[in-house]
Amino acid sequence: MKLISEVKKNAVYDYLYSAIRKGEIKAGDTLTERDLAERLGVSRTPIREAIRKLEEQGVVIHEPHKGAKVITLSAEKAAELYEVRELLEGLAVRKLAQIHTAEMMEELTGYIERAEKKALAKEIEKLSDINSAFHLALARLSGNIYLEVIMNMLQTQINLLMTTSLSYSGRPLENIEEHKKILEAIKLGDGDFAESVAKYHVRQAKIHAMKKIAEGGM
Amino acid sequence: MKLISEVKKNAVYDYLYSAIRKGEIKAGDTLTERDLAERLGVSRTPIREAIRKLEEQGVVIHEPHKGAKVITLSAEKAAELYEVRELLEGLAVRKLAQIHTAEMMEELTGYIERAEKKALAKEIEKLSDINSAFHLALARLSGNIYLEVIMNMLQTQINLLMTTSLSYSGRPLENIEEHKKILEAIKLGDGDFAESVAKYHVRQAKIHAMKKIAEGGM
DNA sequence: ATCTACAAGATGGTATACCATTTAGGAACT
DNA sequence: AGTTCCTAAATGGTATACCATCTTGTAGAT
Numbered sequence: 307m308k309l310i311s312e313v314k315k316n317a318v319y320d321y322l323y324s325a326i327r328k329g330e331i332k333a334g335d336t337l338t339e340r341d342l343a344e345r346l347g348v349s350r351t352p353i354r355e356a357i358r359k360l361e362e363q364g365v366v367i368h369e370p371h372k373g374a375k376v377i378t379l380s381a382e383k384a385a386e387l388y389e390v391r392e393l394l395e396g397l398a399v400r401k402l403a404q405i406h407t408a409e410m411m412e413e414l415t416g417y418i419e420r421a422e423k424k425a426l427a428k429e430i431e432k433l434s435d436i437n438s439a440f441h442l443a444l445a446r447l448s449g450n451i452y453l454e455v456i457m458n459m460l461q462t463q464i465n466l467l468m469t470t471s472l473s474y475s476g477r478p479l480e481n482i483e484e485h486k487k488i489l490e491a492i493k494l495g496d497g498d499f500a501e502s503v504a505k506y507h508v509r510q511a512k513i514h515a516m517k518k519i520a521e522g523g524m
Numbered sequence: 525m526k527l528i529s530e531v532k533k534n535a536v537y538d539y540l541y542s543a544i545r546k547g548e549i550k551a552g553d554t555l556t557e558r559d560l561a562e563r564l565g566v567s568r569t570p571i572r573e574a575i576r577k578l579e580e581q582g583v584v585i586h587e588p589h590k591g592a593k594v595i596t597l598s599a600e601k602a603a604e605l606y607e608v609r610e611l612l613e614g615l616a617v618r619k620l621a622q623i624h625t626a627e628m629m630e631e632l633t634g635y636i637e638r639a640e641k642k643a644l645a646k647e648i649e650k651l652s653d654i655n656s657a658f659h660l661a662l663a664r665l666s667g668n669i670y671l672e673v674i675m676n677m678l679q680t681q682i683n684l685l686m687t688t689s690l691s692y693s694g695r696p697l698e699n700i701e702e703h704k705k706i707l708e709a710i711k712l713g714d715g716d717f718a719e720s721v722a723k724y725h726v727r728q729a730k731i732h733a734m735k736k737i738a739e740g741g742m
Numbered sequence: 743a744t745c746t747a748c749a750a751g752a753t754g755g756t757a758t759a760c761c762a763t764t765t766a767g768g769a770a771c772t
Numbered sequence: 773a774g775t776t777c778c779t780a781a782a783t784g785g786t787a788t789a790c791c792a793t794c795t796t797g798t799a800g801a802t
Contacts, residue, residue, distance in 0.1 A: 314756075338783070349757040354784090355576070362580050364673065371764045371783050386668040393611045450604040452681075455582065456674050463670075533785075556753070567787040572754090589753050589794045745802080752795075758788085765782075772775080 314348050318356035321346065323462075326365065326376055327469040336373030337366060363462045379467050381519045387467070388512035391460050392505050395441065398448040398457070399488060399504035400497040410447045411489065417443060418485050425478040433478060434468055440485060444504075467515065477514055484510060536564060536574035541680075544583065544594055545687040554591030555584060581680045597685050599737045605685070606730035609678050610723050613659065616666040616675070617706060617722035618715040628665045629711065635661060636703050643696040651696060652686055658703060662722075685733065695732055702728060 322342075325331045337357055339350045346353070357374050360366045366374040377383075402410070417440040424433040438461045445457035484507040491500040540560075543549045555575055557568045564571070575592050578584045584592040595601075620628070635658040642651040656679050663675035702725040709718040 340783080343757095350784095351756050351758095355755090358573070358576055364670075373783075383669065386670050389615070389668060390612070390670045390674070393615060394608070397607070397611060450607060451601065452582075452604050452608045452678065455677075456608070459673075460670065558753080561787095568754095569786050569788095573785090591753075743802100745800105747798100747800085749798090750796090753793085755790105755792075757790080760785105760787080762785075763783085765780105767778105767780090769778085770776085772773100 314352040315355040315359075318342075318346060318348065318352050319359050322356055322360060323365065327465060329469070331376060333376050333378040335376050337376070338373045363459055365462065365466060377466075379463070381516060384467055384515055384519060385512070387460060387463055388508060388515065391457075391464075392508040392512070394453055394457060394460070395444065395508050396501040396505045398444045398450070398453050399492060400501040401448040401450065402444060403492045403495050403497045403500035405449060406447075406492050406495075411493065413447070414440065414443060414489055414492075418482060418489070421478075421482050421485070425482060430478075431469075434465060437481065437485075438465055444488075481511070533570045533573040533577075536560075536566065536570050537577050539564065540574055540578060541583065545683060547687070549594060551594050551596040553594050555594070556591045581677055583680065583684060595684075597681070599734060602685055602733055602737060603730070605678060605681055606726060606733065609675075609682070610726040610730070612671055612675060612678070613662065613726050614719040614723045616662045616668070616671050617710060618719040619666040619668065620662060621710045621713050621715045621718035623667060624665075624710050624713075629707065631665070632658065632661060632707055632710075636700060636707070639696075639700050639703070643700060648696075649687075652683060655699065655703075656683055662706075699729070 322331070322337070331337070337360075339353045339357065342353045343350045357366065357368070361368050361374065364377065366376050368374045417436055421433055421436045421440065424430075424436060442454070442457055442461055445453040448454075488500070488504050488507060491503040494500070540549070540555070549555070555578075557571045557575065560571045561568045575584065575586070579586050579592065582595065584594050586592045635654055639651055639654045639658065642648075642654060660672070660675055660679055663671040666672075706718070706722050706725060709721040712718070
């Protein structure tokens with residue numbers, strides 16, 4: 307039985323991460339414990355824990371006695387991000403091609419269906435969340451726990467990038483089509499092929515993101 | 525000016541991680557905050573932070589109201605670990621082949637020299653630490669910040685594996701020879717070749733580790 | 743004998759106060 | 773005017789107490 311009021315530690319984390327994604331807290335801003343505690347009406351303890359978690363995920367960097375600064379995602383960092391993600395997503399999909407079951411495919415298809423609805427409804431923030439969930443699911447279902455943990459971190463960063471820098475602008479339909487192609491490749495059961503399709507997808511996403519960053523004001 | 529007494533949070537983390545590596549705290553054991561606080565003579569606060577960090581690194585898993593349990597590294601987990609590491613170390617070395625400078629090579633060579641000394645002196649625990657530092661340096665020098673963060677986590681896990689399961693038993697000399705080959709490949713500047721040498725090294729380490737796990741009592 | 747319910751202990755989460763360290767700004771001196 | 777030193781404020785770290793929740797064992801009922 308899940309209660310409404312989650313533990314504050316998580317609530318604070320969610321609030322801060324969301325505020326950063328929405329741009330209410332900008333890159334370079336510093337989070338100070340006492341400040342936030344007062345503003346959110348809680349003690350420093352849950353704030354500390356939330357900031358630790360943000361640090362863990364690479365969202366802020368803590369400089370002693372200067373506060374935790376929200377990272378700035380430069381074009382270089384974005385390139386590094388996608389570089390690693392290409393490898394890992396390739397591996398996840400390769401493994402999935404070898405071990406996939408009907409239930410797995412059903413779950414994955416579910417994300418795509420929901421994504422299509424959100425895309426049509428232009429609910430871009432929710433679309434972004436669903437796409438995140440899709441990629442995380444690929445990692446989780448691959449059965450490699452490390453892939454899952456790492457992809458979670460990378461996805462957190464990518465969401466940050468998408469929202470703060472790219473203002474959610476995506477290529478929603480092409481993106482979804484590529485996701486479908488990944489699922490088809492998994493169904494074929496050919497690890498090499500599935501891996502190459504997944505890598506292609508990540509490269510496309512990277513190209514798009516880099517172009518946006520180059521245009522937009524970073 | 526660095527003082528002797530580091531912050532307790534880190535001291536507690538170091539103590540716990542070390543105790544786990546030494547087997548004083550075994551896989552499956554639970555860490556409870558009050559318990560440790562009393563035994564180490566500090567308050568729960570630094571204990572909490574240390575446990576969080578252990579959790580972050582995947583060393584313990586926190587189950588609500590049951591304490592933080594030290595993970596059990598099964599053969600499957602070890603295989604997953606090396607699977608991911610092969611990809612990432614391959615990427616790191618590929619990049620290094622393209623961007624390496626004299627200073628970088630000097631640093632890397634330094635690790636190998638120190639490793640040889642420790643190997644000859646049979647100081648196996650210190651050897652293990654130096655090898656960790658070598659691999660972490662590869663990731664760091666590659667210039668991809670994500671590689672560095674991720675490799676740090678993987679290395680933490682591998683150290684755990686080496687000590688708890690493999691009792692430091694290694695193939696120290698072969699290992700060092702392979703490290704030398706990696707450096708030579710980097711110097712040649714051929715990314716593809718360097719990557720393949722690095723991947724080969726990780727696969728060898730994996731084979732050795734898996735064999736040991738199969739023999740030894742896990 | 744088994745099941746239920748409840749109470750006590752264990753565990754985690756939060757609030758608060760205090761201490762340590764660092765930073766930053768200004769006063770005093772040259 | 774520039775430099776040095778010192779102090780106050782900011783920030784982080786730690787200790788402690790209290791509260792909420794969950795687990796577990798046991799007493800009582802059936």
